[in-house]
Amino acid sequence: MARPMFQRSPIPGLAISxxxxxxxxxxxxxxxIGALLLKGAVAGPExxxxxVNTPRIWAALWLSFRLSLLAALFNLGFGVTLAWVLAxxxxxxxxxxxxxxxxxxxxxxxxxxxxxxxxxxxNGTFGMLARDLGLKIAYTPxxxxxxxxxxxxxxxxxxxxxxxxxxxxxxxxxxxxxxATRSHTIRRVILPMLAPAALTGFALSLARAVGEYGSVIxxxxxxxxISEIAPLLIVIKLEExxxxxATAIGLAMLVISFALLLVxxxxxxxxxxxxxxx
Amino acid sequence: MSDRASSPWRPATEETPLxxxxxxxxxxxxxxxxLFAPLATVFTEALRKGWWQSVTSLAxxxxxxxxxxxxxxxxxxxxxxxxxxxxxxxxITKYDFRGKAFLITLIDLPFSVSxxxxxxxxxxxxxxxTWVGGLLVDAGYPVVxxxxxxxxxxxxVTFPFVARELIPxxxxxxxxxxxxxxxxxxxxxxxxxxxxxxxxxxxxxxxVLLCNARAMGEFxxxxxxxxxxxxxxxxxxxxxxxxxNEYMSVAAFTLxxxxxxxxxxxLGLKTVLELRLADQLAxxxxx
Numbered sequence: 001m002a003r004p005m006f007q008r009s010p011i012p013g014l015a016i017s018x019x020x021x022x023x024x025x026x027x028x029x030x031x032x033i034g035a036l037l038l039k040g041a042v043a044g045p046e047x048x049x050x051x052v053n054t055p056r057i058w059a060a061l062w063l064s065f066r067l068s069l070l071a072a073l074f075n076l077g078f079g080v081t082l083a084w085v086l087a088x089x090x091x092x093x094x095x096x097x098x099x100x101x102x103x104x105x106x107x108x109x110x111x112x113x114x115x116x117x118x119x120x121x122x123n124g125t126f127g128m129l130a131r132d133l134g135l136k137i138a139y140t141p142x143x144x145x146x147x148x149x150x151x152x153x154x155x156x157x158x159x160x161x162x163x164x165x166x167x168x169x170x171x172x173x174x175x176x177x178x179x180a181t182r183s184h185t186i187r188r189v190i191l192p193m194l195a196p197a198a199l200t201g202f203a204l205s206l207a208r209a210v211g212e213y214g215s216v217i218x219x220x221x222x223x224x225x226i227s228e229i230a231p232l233l234i235v236i237k238l239e240e241x242x243x244x245x246a247t248a249i250g251l252a253m254l255v256i257s258f259a260l261l262l263v264x265x266x267x268x269x270x271x272x273x274x275x276x277x278x
Numbered sequence: 279m280s281d282r283a284s285s286p287w288r289p290a291t292e293e294t295p296l297x298x299x300x301x302x303x304x305x306x307x308x309x310x311x312x313l314f315a316p317l318a319t320v321f322t323e324a325l326r327k328g329w330w331q332s333v334t335s336l337a338x339x340x341x342x343x344x345x346x347x348x349x350x351x352x353x354x355x356x357x358x359x360x361x362x363x364x365x366x367x368x369x370i371t372k373y374d375f376r377g378k379a380f381l382i383t384l385i386d387l388p389f390s391v392s393x394x395x396x397x398x399x400x401x402x403x404x405x406x407x408t409w410v411g412g413l414l415v416d417a418g419y420p421v422v423x424x425x426x427x428x429x430x431x432x433x434x435v436t437f438p439f440v441a442r443e444l445i446p447x448x449x450x451x452x453x454x455x456x457x458x459x460x461x462x463x464x465x466x467x468x469x470x471x472x473x474x475x476x477x478x479x480x481x482x483x484x485x486v487l488l489c490n491a492r493a494m495g496e497f498x499x500x501x502x503x504x505x506x507x508x509x510x511x512x513x514x515x516x517x518x519x520x521x522x523n524e525y526m527s528v529a530a531f532t533l534x535x536x537x538x539x540x541x542x543x544x545l546g547l548k549t550v551l552e553l554r555l556a557d558q559l560a561x562x563x564x565x
Contacts, residue, residue: 005375005376006373006374006375007373007374007375009372009373009374010457010460011372011373011453011456011457011460011466012460012465012466012469013368013372013466013470014369014372014373016365017365017366017368017369017372018369020361020362020365020366021362021365021366021369021370021381024358024362024365025362025366025381025384025385028362028430028433028434028437029384029385029387029388029434029437030384031403032396032399032400032402032403032430032434033387033391033399035399035402035403035408036395036398036399036402039402078305078308081301081304081305082305082309084301085301085302085305089298089301089302091302093306097305097306097309099545099546099548099549100309100313100314100545101313102545102548103313103317103541103545104313105488105491105492106488106491106495106541106542106544106545106548107317107495107537107538107541108494108495108496108497108514108515108534108537108541109495109497109498109515110495110497110515110516110518110519110534111320111495111515111518111534111537111538111541112316114320114518114522114530114531114534115316115317115319115320115323115534116316118319118323118527118531119315119316119319125315125319126311126315146312149312150312150313150316153312153313169291172290172291173290173291176290176291177290182290182291182292182293182294185291204389207389207390208389210392211390211391211392211393211394211395211498212392212498213392213393213394213497213498213501214393214497214498214501214515218519218522231392231393231394231395231498232394234394234395234398234502235394235501235502238398238401238502243401243402243405243407246398247398247402250392250394250395250398250399253392253395254391254395257390257391257392258390261390
């Protein structure tokens with residue numbers, strides 16, 4: 001072995017801290033997730049595939065994935081803009097907005113769900129405005145999109161904001177001195193510096209949206225094939241005591257979120273290399 | 279050049295006032311539509327039929343038992359996760375070993391798993407028709423559709439919060455202070471209490487706050503394991519759902535307003551703690 005498993009340390013507490021960490025991690029996280037994998041393995045891939053391979057489940061998985069991607073893309077653009085506004089501009093209410101950005105982290109999803117529904121339902125304040133324009137938001141995929149944007153809102157802002165704070169003004173001045181217009185500087189100098197952090201936030205926002213349940217089910221309408229999200233189908237299968245079916249959808253969602261994280265990690269490594277810093 | 283001549287001078291590293299106003303304006307519009315209006319709605323809907331209706335809806339036994347259950351769950355899950363967070367942060371930052379990055383990935387795992395899948399995992403581990411769950415039910419200690427399952431589901435969902443807040447702070451502060459205390463003859467426990475704990479207290483408090491907010495508000499994972507038995511296994515968010523589906527709008531939004539108030543309190547404390555944390559980090563950096 002080139003390197004020992006553990007390097008000796010004069011600091012005491014190794015046994016107790018390692019013991020607590022590994023015991024709780026195993027009991028609380030690894031055992032339950034292991035049970036899901038085991039259940040899938042025992043039932044067999046063929047059984048899992050037949051459970052997932054129905055039009056209703058494909059429609060739900062595709063809806064969850066598609067709307068999560070759209071919401072995460074919106075949050076990417078909006079998050080970078082908001083981070084820029086908060087970091088660079090001074091205007092009344094800035095501190096209030098800065099504090100409020102974290103609201104979706106702190107507000108329970110069920111509370112957000114019923115509040116968004118009350119607002120965007122056809123008889124709600126914004127729902128009525130939309131109805132006058134001939135649009136229906138709540139109880140359609142558009143409502144799901146709004147709920148997913150809400151839950152993913154803070155991620156990009158919170159990853160990008162510290163990076164903007166670190167940018168040296170000299171870099172922008174150099175770019176301007178060399179004759180670049182402001183928009184050119186932003187596109188070619190600033191945005192590439194923000195890209196890795198923004199992608200991290202995008203990934204977090206996407207992962208959160210794919211699995212989101214509480215804020216979505218109230219506003220979704222939950223019509224099979226149209227506005228039914230994948231997590232809701234797990235709940236429905238469990239209510240029917242169809243554990244194999246629930247396991248199959250759960251595994252499909254795990255595969256989707258890990259695949260997403262892998263792809264985005266790859267993109268991040270690539271963009272970091274291209275920009276030339278870690 | 280012509281537009282620059284006509285407009286007042288502005289540094290080359292700033293956007294034009296028009297662009298600036300447009301950006302601020304659009305950000306404010308989106309935040310009002312998505313953040314401020316929903317928050318205000320919770321309170322206006324709660325008070326739609328007047329104070330008296332809201333207050334009496336809270337006094338009903340259903341609401342009371344939900345509040346009690348939610349507080350009980352948080353009172354068990356949050357301290358356990360805080361102990362885990364401190365132990366994990368100590369283990370990860372004070373020692374060098376292989377597989378550290380992998381361990382951190384495992385700790386963060388609950389963040390990338392859907393809450394509903396978390397609930398499903400608990401049911402598949404401890405449900406009445408599993409081996410372990412069957413034994414526990416026979417012994418008279420059911421986990422699923424009972425308090426232990428709700429606590430476990432809440433713990434999984436909030437598992438990484440405290441550790442995630444502590445690890446960066448403890449990495450930043452290094453090991454030198456602890457090593458100095460130990461060299462001077464302090465015991466390990468004494469060192470932790472008098473050297474480490476004061477250094478990490480704001481980050482710890484911050485992590486505990488976030489953990490608590492999420493544990494009290496968790497819906498998806500709890501919805502799967504609770505069984506939604508009125509007065510017994512219905513937490514506050516679950517009760518909000520039941521009331522809302524029964525068109526008891528005032529009662530649902532009043533309970534929601536209690537949780538929203540808690541969320542606002544969390545955000546307020548968080549803002550204060552962040553300032554403290556920033557001061558402290560700045561102080562240690564300049565030492």
